[in-house]
Amino acid sequence: MSYMFKNADQLLKLCKKLKKPLSEIVIRYEMEVADSSRKEVMDKMRKVVAVMKEAINGGIYEPKKSLSGMSGGGAGKLMKYFQKKKGRTYLNELAIRAMTYAIATGETNACMGRIAAFPTAGGSGVIPGVIMAIKEIDKLSEDKVLRGLFTAAGIGIIIAENATLSAAAAGCQAEVGAANACAAAAAVEMRGGKPEQAMTAAAMAMKSALGLACDPLGGLVEVPCIKRNALGTQHALGAADLALSGIVSYIPFDEVVEAMWNIGKLMSPKIRETALGGLAVTPTGMRIRAKLGLPALKKSHLLE
Amino acid sequence: MPTTYSVFDIAGPIMVGPSSSHTAGAVKIGQLARAIYDSTPEKVVFQLHGSFGTVTKGHATDRALLAGIMKFKTSDPRIKDAFKEAKKRHIEYEFQVVDLGPKFHPNTVRVILQKGDKTMSITGSSIGGGNVMICQVNNFDVDIRAMAGKYKSIIVSHESSNRSLEELTAYLIKKGHHIANVQTSKINSHAMSIVNIVKKHLTLNEVLALEQIPGIEFVRSLTKLAH
Numbered sequence: 001m002s003y004m005f006k007n008a009d010q011l012l013k014l015c016k017k018l019k020k021p022l023s024e025i026v027i028r029y030e031m032e033v034a035d036s037s038r039k040e041v042m043d044k045m046r047k048v049v050a051v052m053k054e055a056i057n058g059g060i061y062e063p064k065k066s067l068s069g070m071s072g073g074g075a076g077k078l079m080k081y082f083q084k085k086k087g088r089t090y091l092n093e094l095a096i097r098a099m100t101y102a103i104a105t106g107e108t109n110a111c112m113g114r115i116a117a118f119p120t121a122g123g124s125g126v127i128p129g130v131i132m133a134i135k136e137i138d139k140l141s142e143d144k145v146l147r148g149l150f151t152a153a154g155i156g157i158i159i160a161e162n163a164t165l166s167a168a169a170a171g172c173q174a175e176v177g178a179a180n181a182c183a184a185a186a187a188v189e190m191r192g193g194k195p196e197q198a199m200t201a202a203a204m205a206m207k208s209a210l211g212l213a214c215d216p217l218g219g220l221v222e223v224p225c226i227k228r229n230a231l232g233t234q235h236a237l238g239a240a241d242l243a244l245s246g247i248v249s250y251i252p253f254d255e256v257v258e259a260m261w262n263i264g265k266l267m268s269p270k271i272r273e274t275a276l277g278g279l280a281v282t283p284t285g286m287r288i289r290a291k292l293g294l295p296a297l298k299k300s301h302l303l304e
Numbered sequence: 305m306p307t308t309y310s311v312f313d314i315a316g317p318i319m320v321g322p323s324s325s326h327t328a329g330a331v332k333i334g335q336l337a338r339a340i341y342d343s344t345p346e347k348v349v350f351q352l353h354g355s356f357g358t359v360t361k362g363h364a365t366d367r368a369l370l371a372g373i374m375k376f377k378t379s380d381p382r383i384k385d386a387f388k389e390a391k392k393r394h395i396e397y398e399f400q401v402v403d404l405g406p407k408f409h410p411n412t413v414r415v416i417l418q419k420g421d422k423t424m425s426i427t428g429s430s431i432g433g434g435n436v437m438i439c440q441v442n443n444f445d446v447d448i449r450a451m452a453g454k455y456k457s458i459i460v461s462h463e464s465s466n467r468s469l470e471e472l473t474a475y476l477i478k479k480g481h482h483i484a485n486v487q488t489s490k491i492n493s494h495a496m497s498i499v500n501i502v503k504k505h506l507t508l509n510e511v512l513a514l515e516q517i518p519g520i521e522f523v524r525s526l527t528k529l530a531h
């Protein structure tokens with residue numbers, strides 16, 4: 001039989017028919033697409049995990065300032081703050097770890113470290129942040145981590161297939177927003193939620209990021225990207241809790257993806273990766289432009 | 305855009321940051337230039353055009369280009385130490401900001417490689433999402449795309465009379481290759497052709513045999529770049 005799916009509806013039908021979690025269908029989908037054995041597919045994902053861990057550790061324990069000087073050292077700061085507060089932070093340990101790892105990944109990317117662009121380089125912090133934090137706090141096996149990543153990839157496939165993962169095409173909702181949705185579904189499955197609940201979490205996470213502009217300072221993947229990834233993990237974890245409680249998304253995931261694409265087409269190109277709008281053209285953004293030697297923008301540009 | 309996504313189109317690629325077009329793309333242009341030149345240069349001059357000239361520092365475009373010349377992959381952590389690595393290999397390098405004119409994409413670089421009296425210039429553009437194209441080889445206009453390869457490109461430098469090229473295509477067909485298309489660009493009595501073949505790769509022996517054809521100066525197969 002075929003495990004191909006193009007949208008959430010088809011994926012959920014396959015889960016129902018086989019009584020399997022999302023991850024299992026996605027693994028079999030990949031075996032079919034790449035004409036590979038289960039072992040080959042799993043081994044490939046193990047490499048992704050290794051790169052994620054390396055990026056997280058590098059960001060925390062070998063902090064460096066980025067080339068632009070805008071970022072670096074944030075992950076270590078957050079970790080120390082949590083240790084000092086002895087549990088008296090607003091968010092719990094899992095949530096703080098998720099943010100720490102997301103920042104660490106983004107900081108590694110900004111200073112030319114190696115990352116897995118999952119789903120993209122800019123949105124690459126959310127998924128390892130959420131999945132590695134859950135693994136550690138829930139003390140899960142490597143297999144559970146791999147499954148989380150396959151579930152996340154399944155959501156990413158649906159978004160790429162029916163909309164886009166490119167910020168140049170649809171802004172940050174398609175990068176960090178998409179990453180949040182991927183991570184939310186993974187978080188639900190990793191705590192034993194049903195496929196429908198995972199899809200609901202993806203829908204809710206994506207809904208909260210709709211309309212998000214891509215407006216990086218100086219066109220560099222640093223500000224606001226790194227902290228946006230950190231807070232994205234909270235959208236994902238929050239959406240997972242909502243879904244696991246039994247709350248259902250009134251709008252199904254496929255329709256949310258359609259809405260994201262629709263909004264992307266309505267967005268001005270100035271807030272789609274060109275660094276010509278939003279935060280990129282604030283006085284601080286302009287200073288960074290000048291520092292990087294980018295041509296100055298006229299005042300009139302801001303309102304055109 | 306592929307019609308069927310692999311899980312690893314989403315969960316990857318594994319790359320060194322920060323930017324897919326200004327870092328990963330720059331590495332690929334360097335790799336292609338090195339492959340076309342076909343040996344380790346003693347000196348490389350990078351002429352940076354458009355935004356390649358302006359955002360170089362922030363995106364480490366300079367180190368990425370040099371890393372590509374040393375055949376580093378886009379995921380190689382040594383990219384950030386490219387200057388040091390080049391010194392170790394005794395490769396001299398120089399970066400110049402130039403204006404190549406409006407004909408070129410804003411993310412373009414002309415790479416001039418030298419070793420002894422062998423000099424070659426290769427111009428490439430980073431056209432988005434880490435995809436690149438080579439648009440000139442020694443001032444001859446070409447169009448070589450380094451996307452996840454449908455075609456395997458062969459670059460042929462030859463006399464502008466068609467005889468040597470005809471002999472070359474006849475040899476390829478005899479060897480069981482399928483030629484998808486041929487583009488030729490001529491300047492005076494010399495020409496540069498890009499022959500795109502499908503399916504099979506060219507073997508090293510075949511390349512050497514092709515270089516024996518009278519009127520052919522050199523043949524480069526870019527099949528090695530597939531990764």
Ligand code: SF4
Pocket residue numbers: 122123167171172173175176213214215216220221222223224225228273
């Ligand atoms: S703001 Fe733009 S560059 Fe930054 S993460 Fe979002 S989509 Fe990527």
